[in-house]
Each structure stands twice: as structure tokens, then as C-alpha cells.
Amino acid sequence: MDLPVIDSSPTASGGCAAGSCGAKSGQMDGLTDAIRARVADHPCYSEDAHHYFARMHVAVAPACNIQCHYCNRKYDCANESRPGVVSELLSPDQAVRKTLAVAAAIPQMSVLGIAGPGDPLANPERTFETFRQLALKAPDIKLCLSTNGLMLPAHIDELAKHNIDHVTITINCVDADVGAQIYPWIFWQNKRIHGREAAAILIWQQQKGLEMLVARGILVKVNSVLIPGVNDRHLREVSKTVKAKGAFLHNVMPLIAEPGHGTFYGVMGQRSPTPAELKALQDDCAGDMNMMRHCRQCRADAVGLLGEDRGAEFSLDKIEAMEIDYEAAMAVRAELRAQVSADLAAKRAKEEAQRAAVVPQLIEFQPRAEKPAGRPVLMAVAAKGGVVASHFGHSREFLVYEASSTGARLVGHRKADAYCSGEENCIDGDSLLGRTIKALEDCEVVLCARIGIEPWGRLAAAGIQPNGEHAMEPIEEAAMAVWHEMLAAGKLAPEKTEAKRA
């Protein structure tokens, strides 16, 4: 039985209807205006834009030239949603057709990426043929690619030629001794090279590639996989190094390792980081670097707004049958972009105004102890389109907000398998619920539109308070309302300091 809370109705568009998505522009602090403008409508890089725009990846690059201990090249499964795992390999022609079909059907689609399933630069002909055709046929689509970096220096001029302005490099280390524990081998200059030497070459090429990209004015994002006990302590140094060389964003993702994946880490029992460990590291690196918190580790062939996979609508046989009038589509797309930039500009102006209004409070001479102190609280939100909208049991992911006296900010997101997805799938519901609760263990509150009695009880028993009273409210407002309730109820005393003083 469901607790009587408002029905969760889908939002009208895929985007953030209310314009109040809770995404802060704070992650963009420290960027130059030029870079800010360039990433403003990139759904992967801008927390503001990811509610309005969509990106897609095409799987044209099957080959890889290195082995990572978290990857198994045999893996290809529809239930799998790790990055780099895709089902349908496309030829460059098919990829171009698919991109045009999606861009015509989903005008929000603004970015086309090539990320795999292998390494784009280990398949240079296929990758560059796709980019070349798209630059001609769909000049309004931004092009980007993700690479392990090994072949970046070799292909830098070709990259610059195709007007690719975003490149993501996966950099897990800047020290070959650490690298030797992550990369068993690379293919380099017609030889397979193992161990520390392989890691040293890879790191050298990555760093050189990063410098060359920056020198050519191409935006560089760095991805790192957090591997407890291997590079957890080291990633701070990675953050510093890549920032010094001009990377504009650093995205730390958790290792996903399970024995069934057949990866080295999975089989050897390497554990994944806890959500709390991931957040601690992201906080740790945040001082040095613009950190990206809203990354959903989407599938490499994902289509649609981040976290919302519509790939099945555009399978090969379906796109073959489609009529695409790209000229007409481009006009629609241009209109949408104009509308969205107007919306975003208005939203940013409003935020500016609010910030300005807050300033006088900051310079009040208040004795510290009398401030309405309250510790920050982590809240998991079952969200859709910027509002508290989902049924707890139907949520595949939760956004994690930190609510404090300075407001609510997005600090991450947690995957959950929707444990209640239909009768026959409910057999395993119990353990899935357990896993969801584990993923949310550092949160004190769950905001959702509805929740069943049983999960309510289990969450409460785990010290996580479910709250269904803010359905369809903008996330930030809901989170702050709950935080103020907790404050008023005396639940947010900074207990330890208080106890010490007493």
C-alpha cells in the first residue's frame, strides 16, 4: 500500500520545466568567461544545461589499445550500464544517420560524442570519418570525444581540423607505480608493453596530449576512476596536475567492480568505493578544481537527457525507416536554443539578484554562537525535471543534495535499481531495497513523491527519514523546507561541539 501523497505525473518536456533544478552554478566558479560561455549549453559539463539539453554517443570505435583492470572487453549486455559498454556497433555512415535522426526528433540533442566501446583514437579512420560527415551535415551539433589519451599526441592535428572543442581524457594517475596497478598492458609502436613501462608511456602521452589540446584551445575534461587503495590518495595530485595544465573540469567516478563482470578488479575482489568515500574525495579535490557532481556514468550509446536513456527508440532498423529533413530540423533546433539561452540567462539573473539581496546579512555583527547554527544534512531526492517527482520504489537514481544554512546544493547522485518495476521483478525486491538503502546510507532524508509502507519502515530503521510531503516542489525549496523543519525541531545541533562546550 502506498502512503497517500500526491500522484507523480511526468513533467511535460524532458527538460527542467520549473527552471529550478537545484543545480548550482557553483561548479563553474573559477572558470574564465570564455570557457563558461563555451560550456554553457553542454549537457555533460554544465549543471544548468543538463536539464535542457541532451547528448548522445555513437558506438563506432570498437578497438582498444590498452587494458584497464576495471574493463572486460568480452562484456556486452543490455542490462549493463557501465560506461564503455554498448551493444550495437555502427559504421560511420550508420552513426551519422542515427545522429541526424535523433537530432531531428529531439531538438535538445546538442552534443554528439564518440567514446567507445573501445578507444576512439584506436579507431582513427572510423572516428574521424564520423566527425567529418557530421561537421558537414549537422554544423549545429557540438562534437566531442573521450579517450584514454595514448594516441592523443599522434592525432592532435586531425582533431583540431574537425573542430572538436571538447575532449575527455581518462586519467587515473600521474605516477607509473600507481599506473602499474591499473593498466596491465598497452599496445605501443607495434608492440605489447606490460607493467610499469606501459603505465609510464601512457601517462606521458596523456599529459602531453592534455597540454597540446589546451595549447590549441580545445576544452579538456578529465575523468578519473576512484579505486580504493590504489589511487584514492593519489587523485588529489592528479587534480592539481591536470588543473595546472589547463583542464577545466575533473570528474571523479566510482569504480564499479563485481566478480560477475569478469574484470581483474571484480574477480580479484577489489572493492568499489562507498558513496561517502566518493563524496569525501570530491570535496577534497573541489578546492583545487571545478568538480563535476552530476555525472551519471551514462552508457556509451545513451541517447537523451543525462540519466534518461532513449536509445531503444533509435535502433538501426528504426532509423533506416525514418525520413529526415535536417534543414527543417535545424530551424527548430535553433529556435529551441534561443529559448533555452533566454531561460538560462533569466535564471542566472534571478540568482544574481538573490545573491545581492543576501549580502547585508553577511556583514551583520552577530556573535557567532547566536547564529541559527545547524549542521549540513545530506538528502537523497527522487527527482524528475528539477522537482521532487518520483515514487521511491520506481526511482533508478537519487540526486543527493546537501542542505545547510547557506542553501541546498547538488553534491552527487546515487544509482538504485528500481526495485519495484513490476510483479515478476519484485521477487528480488527485498535485496534490491537493501542495496538502495546501502547506497543512501550517508543521507538522513529521502525526498520522494510517494513511498510504500515497507520501504518507509526499512528506511526509517536505517536512520533515513522518508519524506513525501514535498511532491512536485522544486528540489531546492523542498530540501530547505525540510532542513528548516529539522532545525526547528532541534535535530541539527552541531552535537559534538555543543557537547564539548557543555
Next chain:
Amino acid sequence: MALEIIESCVNCWACLPLCPNQAIIQAEPHFLIDAGKCTECIGEFRDAQCVSICPIEGAILDELGEALNPPGSLTGIPPGRWAAVRAEIAAR
């Protein structure tokens, strides 16, 4: 004198563009080596190119049918360990 690709190949394409003799054929269910064209790269490269990039242990065999990338050589996973994990998963 030729190498052979067997069914554990995952059709990842990595080997195909590297072959100096265009001996590798894209085929279903898995890629193949044209024995008439393959020279085992002798005279061209120190190491057979397909063998040097293939990510799958056991997918490429020599003339005697021996795996050129034997179990454990690429992933670093000791074969016994992998067998144990597979048995454990199968028993679930």
C-alpha cells in the same frame, strides 16, 4: 605458416587494421585469418601484430594450436581464481 583466430574472439576489430598483409577477415560469428596471406608478420614486425593487440586470452592460436596469449597473460587474473569465481556465480 599462419595463425588462427578462434571462437573466443569478440570481434573488436583491433587486429584487423594492423595486419601488414590484410590477412584478417571480418566475419561472423568471429573474425578469421586467411591462412594463405598470413606470414605471422615475420620480416615485417618483431611480434605478430594481431597477437600483440588482441585483448582476449586464447583467441589467437599458433600453427600447433597453442594459445599465443595464454590464460592470465593479459588480464593478470590467475586462471584458478577465475575458475573459482565462475563456479561460485554458476552455483547461485
